[in-house]
Amino acid sequence: MAVFLGGDAARRACRLVDMYRDWEAVIGAELAGHVKPLGHRGGELRLGVSDAVAMQEMVFFVPELLDRVNGWLGQNLFDKVQFDLIGSKVSLDAAKASRPVFHEPAVVRPAKLGALVGKFDPTSPVARCYEKYVRFFSGPAKRGGGRRKAKTDTEAKRT
Structure with a gap:
């Protein structure tokens, strides 16, 4: 130190x-x-x-x-x-490599989303998870502001 x-x-x-x-x-x-x-x-x-x-x-x-x-x-x-x-070693005078750029994948909304709402037992963990999944695509996020509108499967294929 x-x-x-x-x-x-x-x-x-x-x-x-x-x-x-x-x-x-x-x-x-x-x-x-x-x-x-x-x-x-x-x-x-x-x-x-x-x-x-x-x-x-x-x-x-x-x-x-x-x-x-x-x-x-x-x-x-x-x-x-x-x-x-040298082989595969990198010398100390080599130029620094640039950081990779990661792209955020587009959110694709499933075409039949919400068709199973109400068909599960409302107290089951599966029903709660599915309802949260539907809310993910349909409403704004609870934290961090609004969520952008998701495309449907067919709209995503066109772009």
């Missing part, structure tokens, strides 16, 4: 988030095309690559990567780099 309230750990965490978001500016466009940030643990920076050949090539760029990252952070925070194949 102290990380969120302030201190050196909080400033370092915020700086790391900024680094992950500006990854291309931190290490350069050429390297950013091959290496994506996956996170960190202690003094180890975890980076993702697309394939094993790129992983082998990036081993030769470790000193340069560490210089650029630590230079951007203004402190020697990382001393090692671990490369992983």
Whole structure:
């Protein structure tokens, strides 16, 4: 909890988030095309690559990567780099996905609604439930204002 309230750990965490978001500016466009940030643990920076050949090539760029990252952070925070194949992992510099949009389904009023009112024993739970079901489609709601008019089955099929 102290990380969120302030201190050196909080400033370092915020700086790391900024680094992950500006990854291309931190290490350069050429390297950013091959290496994506996956996170960190202690003094180890975890980076993702697309394939094993790129992983082998990036081993030769470790000193340069560490210089650029630590230079951007203004402190020697990382001393090692671990490369992983990205696969299905999402890198930390990826754009955030938009939230899905859910549509409220149209209320469809059954064509023969209310035909069974009065045919059940009025004290039975089934009769009370059916009467409430009929009221749902015919009258305004008791709470939250009016209810929009429901379409019948045949009207819903036309639209």
